[in-house]
Amino acid sequence: MKKAVAVLLAGLLIVSGCNTNNDQSQQQGGNNQQQGGTAQQQGTRTKQQGQAKTNQQGGKSQQQGAKTQQAQKRAKNREQRVQIASKSATSIAQLQGVQRAHVLVTNRNAYVACVLQPDQAGLSPALENQIANQVRAVDPSIERVYVSTNPEFVARVNRYVTDVQEGRPITGFGKEFRTMIQRVFPMSR
Structure with missing residues (x-):
């Protein structure tokens, strides 16, 4: 009976040890996924920052274009003023x-x-x-x-x-x- 309990305990240890291994690898895989997700999030953030920067630069370009148009309009008005x-x-x-x-x-x-x-x-x-x-x-x-x-x-x-x-x-x-x-x-x- 002692032998049966010992075999049963040994089996449980092996199964629980494998299960722990599975949990760890799942956790590590999860961590890898989280890290991958973090990398994706960082990539998305970088992309969004790049787009925001481009939009800001585009906004500056639009503002400069508007200023140029206003200056041209003022010059034209001066020329047309009688x-x-x-x-x-x-x-x-x-x-x-x-x-x-x-x-x-x-x-x-x-x-x-x-x-x-x-x-x-x-x-x-x-x-x-x-x-x-x-x-x-x-x-x-x-x-x-x-x-x-x-x-x-x-x-x-x-x-x-x-x-x-x-x-x-x-x-x-x-x-x-x-x-x-x-x-x-x-x-x-």
Whole structure:
């Protein structure tokens, strides 16, 4: 009987020893899976961090693109803004041969609508240069000066100046002005 108990105990020890081995290998396999899972999680985190970094860089790139677009829009608005240059007009009207003038400025360009005195034969190159010099003397930032005695151009510019001086709305004048400039001064743009 002692022998039977001893054999039974020995069998139990062997079975429980193998079972413990199985538990340990399962635990180790589980640990390996957990470690693998951790590696996967780390890989996922690294991927997510990379994507986040890319998104941040993309966001910066988008912000820079938006800033560039805004700067271009501001530059375009400055170019399209039409201002009346009264001092230049007064200075031009004092020239011999000129009855009156209006000057509109966009960016660094000046457009002069000029009415000559009745005894003046026409706009000579010399008078045109004097007008350009007067405009640049008043505003040195002006690079190009375009002068016209075209009656339609003179009438439209005169109407624009009058409307502004009387406080009337000038909606749509910018587009009309650009079209008029392209027609009257085809070499200007």
